[in-house]
Amino acid sequence: MKRLPPLVLAAAAATLTLILAIYPEEGFRAARDGMRIFFEIVFPSLLPFFILSEILLGLGVVHFIGVLFEPLMRPLFNVPGEGAFVLSMGLAAGYPMDAVITAKFRRSGMCTRVEGERMLSFSNTADPIFLLQVTVRGRQGSTVGATPAVRSRRRGPRRRFD
Structure with a gap:
């Protein structure tokens, strides 16, 4: 990817600052x-x-998952087995969560920098559960679980046919 010249970046920053000063x-x-x-x-x-994720990390479930999925994750993605936990939490919670867990693994020495980058490359996605929760909370003001709310709204009232 081609980098922008510093002059273009400086002009964009100056324009943004000017707009914020005017409005x-x-x-x-x-x-x-x-x-x-x-x-x-x-x-x-x-x-x-x-x-x-903090509870599972504290209980050692992540280590158990790592041992269990090492034979799959190492040949497939060339990451430690704990990458399965990152992938599963990323698929459940969306892109912010897997980045947080990967950074935590990197700081604690559970993966190298290259392995962390690999984990982010295959697990950092905008996933349906996260998008549904944010959308339902934003549109309906719901503070309860979003998935049942969406499911019941889509189905409509139940009718019995004998």
């Missing part, structure tokens, strides 16, 4: 709305997955 109310409102969306919609959707 400070809109910039402040956009920043406030972005923070509100994050704390009211995105963060509550991710919190259960953060808690679950």
